[in-house]
Amino acid sequence: MMVVSGIALISTPLWEKILDALLQKQFDVRISGPNDAAWGFALCALALVYHLVNTGIYDALRSRSKQERTSLEIEHDRSIFLKADSELTEQQLDWFLEVLSNDHSYRSSGVSRLDNFCRVLVATQNTFLRKTLDGRSNDFLVEANNLLEFISYKFFVFPSKQSGEDLRFCMVPGLNCDREGDGSPEQMAKYDALTDEVCELIKQVRKLYVELRISIKRELIV
Secondary structure, three states, X not given: OHHHHHHHHHHOOHXXXXXXXXXXXXXXXXXXXXXXXXXXXXXXXXXXXXXXXXXXXXXXXXXXXXXXXXHHHHHHHHHHHHHHXXXXXXXXXXXXXXXXXXXXXXXXXXXXXXXXXXXXXXXXXXXXXOHHHHHHHHHHHHHHHHHHHHHHHHEEEOOOOOOOOOOEEEEOHHHOOOXXXXXXXXXXXXXXXXXXXXXXXXXXXXXXXXXXXXXXXHHHOO
């Protein structure tokens, strides 16, 4: 009898005994013996457990990968903004636009800062990875370039004799009666038209910068 029992013990797979014990404990079902229904239930249970485990692992890995990518994107985009901000801060832009709007003049240092700011953002290696920031940046660059193009054609060194490198530029001094204009209705009308144009450009640049800055605050917490 001892020999027979030993053979029976050896002939029964260990995994079957473990599965049998688990199913009996959890579901009060035995699969030992000729029990087809029990075997079917056991296989279904195993398949379900296998699916849940694998799905859970896959979801966990996918979530972790997404979090890591998001973290890398934020780090990348934050470095771009800090580089651009080192060229032109929000306060410096506000001052530049304020003087440009009220006095129709600017200093060469101010326009150089704005130009450098745009150059940082437009560089291919500095493309924002966060879609919202990339869109806001592109919108700002379009209007900033429009403003830079306008002042490059409509602003001139004034007064003509200046010392130092930080030159002052004014909008068409020859049409401004307070500078070189004669105050004629024709000149004043032309100057007013230019004033409306530059003020609209300034308005758009200021608006789009604010939108970009708010998006940066939300996305990068800077």
